[in-house]
Amino acid sequence: MAVRQRADARRNYARILAVAEEEVAAHGAAASLEQIARVAGVGSATVRRHFPTRYALLEAVSRKRIEALAERARVLAARDDSRAALLEWLGEVVTYCISVRGLAAVLTDDGGPGPAPENACSTALEEAAGPLLRRAVRDGAVAADVGVGDLIALAVGVVLATEHQPDHAARAHRLFRLAVEGLSPLPRPLPR
Template identity: 40%
Template sequence: MSTRADARRNYDLLLAEARAAFAEHGTDASLRDVARRAGVGIGTLYRHFPTREALLEALMRSNFDGLREHAESLLTAGDTAAALQEWLGRLATGSMAYRGLPESVLAALRDEQSQLHESCVAMREAGARLLHRAQQAGRVRAEVTADELLALVSGLAWASEQARQPAEMLDQLLHIAMRGLAP
């Protein structure tokens, strides 16, 4: 196997094992354990992913891209509040993928040096366009900011994770939140 193919195989193995470790132990899972599970040394992990955030960004990139694309597709929806609620539900569900993910996203939004920052900002901006559209239509309070909305969704995701039926709890909490966001 060529060096390039071997490096790609290690990269893919590391992502797969990180996904499993983060799902099991949250975003604070041991990176040494991730490397061990992938059958590589910790140095190999750090060559591919110099920081925990770099690894998390690689795992979440497609999710963040999907959220941005979904927000763009919802910009033409007739019911602006329903479009915003649908996007927020998808964001919250994605936030529940790994324990600790909402905190990582909120921290990355505040830290321009974070490797997650750019992806998180683009996702926030996509949601902000949906929020602004719902505000212009008079369906959401004018004073609500995109940052407040992301913090609210992070809280809803966290609270839903604590329930026996997380998906049902999230749906119920999201409906309550949308009523509270209405003017």
């Protein structure tokens, strides 16, 4: 009988997670846990048993996307231009956070009141970006005092600052470019 319950629990978990992915895509980090339970055909207590906090649910929903960003960082680490590779990856973090409602919240949320638990999503991104940043610093393309956490906070902050604006994706990418390129105009080509 215990094996049967574990199989049911696994099915419930998978069903809840699938519904949660759809609900978060539609409603962002504020997706209703009760609605998720209803659509998944389980009780609210079952959802809370698998995901004791909203943060735990958002983290589970974001896991595949975070893994994809980590893999992308590994691919970009082989590029010759270390600064371009780092900025391309950070641009992809911005794009993911824009397109996957709730991901920015997962990357900034500490899980709720009390001592901050480890943020597995942020930790995974920081570990993935570490080699990109270290190489860019070593090449002199990025200041030595810049940390991966700073860069993730910048990318996520831009997304959170623009998420309720019209054409928020274009605005977020523009602000991100301003942040990494600075406010000075590009140097003009020398006359021939």
